[in-house]
Amino acid sequence: MTLLRLEAVHTYIGQFHILQGIDMEIEEGGVTVLLGRNGAGKTTTLKTIIGLLAPRSGQILVKGAPIGGKPAYEVARHGIGYVPEDRGVFTDLTVEENLRLAERKRGQLEARKQWILDVFPDLGRFWAQKGGRLSGGQQQMLAIGRALVADNAILLIDEPSKGLAPIVVEHLAQVLNQLKAHTTIVLVEQNFWLAAATGDRYCILDDGLSVHAGQMAALIADSDLQARHLGVSAKGRAV
């Protein structure tokens, strides 16, 4: 079943035409990875979906309901969680306050706290610490944990591996594989290893258009396609 659909979406940032009529379908469940070179429009796609950027034309539908052009708080209330590239952790707020902020109903954090702490044990240890005192990896866990507080049907996660040590990225892969059993994840990721380790489907963006989409297993097996669109080999190293 299609959970999220983009139809001919055009988005500008200032005078720059970034998304040039993108079409995309996100199936329910699993991880769909948005791939593409720098500047292809991956982050802009997520920002347009969540409502931080308003599309100039086109449709964005969640479970058939139009959300394109609505303010971010309304889009989020359709059950969409967002983890930005810079993690968006509030550095002056404690871990608990960062999580509590994401409650959309009273008691939501209490109801999900144990599950979140089971997935991210570090958050329990640093519960009363300010977000700004956490390491990059811990901040990433907090950002993802925060998106889990509300009952989100879709998580939009933008380059979670950025700036993290390889061992932390491996842990991140385990976490994402654990989470995809509970929610649909749209993942923007430059690290092809992480994309391959977690992705079920992929969509390749180029110049603000969706140019290829399919099953991740097929992309992993097709080194020509990888080289053509992504500039990576099957082993995840840049060519």
Add this chain to the structure above:
Amino acid sequence: MGTPQLTLPLFITMILNGLAIGMLYFLVAVGLSVIFGLMHVLNFAHGSMSMVGAYVGLTVLRLFGNPAVGTAPSWAFAIAIVAGGGAGFLLGWLTERFLVRPLYKRPLFLVLLTLGLILVLDESVKIIWTANPQGLVIVPALAGTVSVLGQPFAIYRVFLIVFGLTMIVLTWWAVNRTRVGIIIRAGVQDSDMVQTLGINVRQVFSLVFAMGVGLAAMGGIATAPFNGVYPGMGGEFLLKAFIVVVIGGFGSTVGTALGATVLGLTEQFLPWFFPKFAAVAPMAVMVLVLLLRPEGLFSFSGRRAG
């Protein structure tokens, strides 16, 4: 004639006086600080809105007696403070909702708007209440003095200190211990991110703007027996509020409280030692802070509202 000797009782009295004035400055400045920290709106009309609160409070007080000759009962002063604060809250809410909100993406227009509002509000109070300064005698319960180490100290100033400290504690509690406070502190850092969590930050903007103006309006009427009520009084409030915010750092309630206290004490002590510089003392402190620590003395990690 040299400077009189600074005895311990006099020293204590000066500290208490400085605190009393500092509390007034806090009430006026805290809204200015948090409004800028959260919304990046420099509300030049903040002082004038405080003036409107003072006029409304005075009008309410007149319902119960003549405040100019001290026949208004003491409890009516409490009602006047609440009424002044309420009027400020309403004025702030209306201003944000209908005038400021359409201009968030045009910061220069916001400057012009709030500067223009100073003129509108000043002229409005002249039309409604005349241009004459309005007198207000201290109500009976706050009249008289208490002895502090043998020095007489006005009960009214004790009231200002207690009232101001109460407001500091309440503001601190609201910002640090409530959900709205968490949203404000988060919004000061990144209001877009707050929106992506399903929170309508605009509603919080309205509330903060209204509460900030409401507090300033309460300050306007609470200190009316001390300052009087007159058109243009907002300009003096605004100047002091700016100095406080520069000292304390924009967006921080704790910084504003400390900045207000520093300014109040400076205004007491600096003229004592350097009488010729009494008039420029507050500006001198502000210039020094701008030169040495432009982010504010009590801003520990950039913009914040803790």
